Amino acid sequence: xxxxxxxxxxxxxxxxxxxxxxxxxxxxxxxxxxxxxxxxxxxxxxxxxxxxxxxxxxxxxxxxxxxxxxxxxxxxxxxxxxxxxxxxxxxxxxxxxxxxxxxxxxxxxxxxxxxxxxxxxxxxxxxxxxxxxxxxxxxxxxxxxxxxxxxxxxxxxxxxxxxxxxxxxxxxxxxxxxxxxxxxxxxxxxxxxxxxxxxxxxxxxxxxxxxxxxxxxxxxxxxxxxxxxxxxxxxxxxxxxxxxxxxxxxxxxxxxxxxxxxxxxxxxxxxxxxxxxxxxxxxxxxxxxxxxxxxxxxxxxxxxxxxxxxxxxxxxxxxxxxxxxxxxxxxxxxxxxxxxxxxxxxxxxxxxxxxxxxxxxxxxxxxxxxxxxxxxxxxxxxxxxxxxxxxxxxxxxxxxxxxxxxxxxxxxxxxxxxxxxxxxxxxxxxxxxxxxxxx
Numbered sequence: 001x002x003x004x005x006x007x008x009x010x011x012x013x014x015x016x017x018x019x020x021x022x023x024x025x026x027x028x029x030x031x032x033x034x035x036x037x038x039x040x041x042x043x044x045x046x047x048x049x050x051x052x053x054x055x056x057x058x059x060x061x062x063x064x065x066x067x068x069x070x071x072x073x074x075x076x077x078x079x080x081x082x083x084x085x086x087x088x089x090x091x092x093x094x095x096x097x098x099x100x101x102x103x104x105x106x107x108x109x110x111x112x113x114x115x116x117x118x119x120x121x122x123x124x125x126x127x128x129x130x131x132x133x134x135x136x137x138x139x140x141x142x143x144x145x146x147x148x149x150x151x152x153x154x155x156x157x158x159x160x161x162x163x164x165x166x167x168x169x170x171x172x173x174x175x176x177x178x179x180x181x182x183x184x185x186x187x188x189x190x191x192x193x194x195x196x197x198x199x200x201x202x203x204x205x206x207x208x209x210x211x212x213x214x215x216x217x218x219x220x221x222x223x224x225x226x227x228x229x230x231x232x233x234x235x236x237x238x239x240x241x242x243x244x245x246x247x248x249x250x251x252x253x254x255x256x257x258x259x260x261x262x263x264x265x266x267x268x269x270x271x272x273x274x275x276x277x278x279x280x281x282x283x284x285x286x287x288x289x290x291x292x293x294x295x296x297x298x299x300x301x302x303x304x305x306x307x308x309x310x311x312x313x314x315x316x317x318x319x320x321x322x323x324x325x326x327x328x329x330x331x332x333x334x335x336x337x338x339x340x341x342x343x344x345x346x347x348x349x350x351x352x353x354x355x356x357x358x359x360x361x362x363x364x365x366x367x368x369x370x371x372x373x374x375x376x377x378x379x380x381x382x383x384x385x386x387x388x389x390x391x392x393x394x395x396x397x398x399x400x401x402x403x404x405x406x407x408x409x410x411x412x413x414x415x416x417x418x419x420x421x422x423x424x425x426x427x428x429x430x431x432x433x434x435x436x437x438x439x
Contacts, residue, residue, distance in 0.1 A: 014424060042082045054079065084137065090282065091129075093282075137165035190416060237414060243271045244270045270372060274375075331379055335372060335376040341365045
């Protein structure tokens with residue numbers, strides 16, 4: 001086996017592990033098989049629907065449904081049993097994490113109950129996802145009722161459509177959890193990744209057709225947009241991998257009869273974007289909540305407001321401001337969940353490690369909190385900018401083939417790809433050291 005001690009595994013070592021290591025190979029094959037199952041479920045049709053009439057509705061102006069369709073991999077436009085996909089679970093995760101920050105009982109489960117508490121929160125999230133999925137399925141069934149085939153009572157159509165959609169959503173949630181536990185990568189993120197990838201060929205094909213049929217200005221606009229996307233990918237990678245290295249030093253210590261260990265200097269890394277891709281995913285999912293509530297209540301004001309939460313609306317700046325604010329807010333929220341300055345300061349003090357020029361204890365916690373807030377602000381502003389600027393460029397050059405969310409898709413694709421690649425590298429490194437021990 002090709003080993004690369006002291007550095008991250010290269011492509012040759014990863015491919016060798018995929019071929020020779022049964023554990024990694026089984027995980028990858030399981031992940032690919034389950035993702036293929038998710039895609040197949042999108043094309044299993046919900047019965048009793050006049051699909052021709054529904055496609056005509058989408059062509060006339062179902063822009064919000066088309067916007068949702070990106071994150072379900074075409075499940076809504078095809079009206080498959082996996083039409084809602086992972087969206088109810090994502091929405092439920094948002095609700096539970098917000099409640100965890102607000103309710104002391106849930107916060108205690110997460111922070112003090114260890115693995116048992118996390119399993120309890122995961123079970124609560126599943127029940128919330130079931131309830132939210134039933135609401136979304138019912139709303140979607142009521143929307144589809146006008147496209148039901150003749151001869152089927154309205155109540156029966158709504159009942160069977162709701163049951164089909166909510167069951168499909170729960171199956172997708174179960175598949176994502178199996179991928180997380182027994183496969184490679186984070187299951188929910190990979191399902192969204194797959195759904196976005198499935199829609200890209202159609203968007204690229206439409207862009208190529210537009211370039212072939214358009215004039216020189218259209219081609220120039222498309223090239224500008226592609227360059228912006230390229231710079232966006234580079235920027236995403238830099239931010240995802242960027243971190244602030246705070247110098248730390250350990251004091252001299254007497255260790256048994258060995259003697260005195262000299263002071264050592266190292267660093268404490270604080271990520272620029274602690275939440276990773278999740279602020280983008282959750283912000284996108286939050287944009288869908290007003291649409292669900294508006295259709296459920298049939299309130300014309302809510303329906304009109306939900307219509308503005310779309311990059312292709314008549315007032316795209318409303319979408320831009322709301323989306324930017326959600327991304328920034330979720331960046332701070334996720335940073336508060338993943339990095340606890342007080343816990344870090346306590347652990348540093350307990351192990352005899354300090355930041356030069358900063359007193360141990362509460363002063364260190366305050367210092368870490370200030371640095372973390374500045375880093376989160378920079379990371380959140382960047383994520384919001386790369387999500388909004390390409391959409392504004394699309395509107396300026398009138399190239400709508402990516403439906404206004406090309407940057408959002410890129411953020412999710414690159415972020416999930418980086419996270420999954422890191423997990424693969426971690427597994428390969430663990431196999432490397434197991435081989436060294438056995439050898």
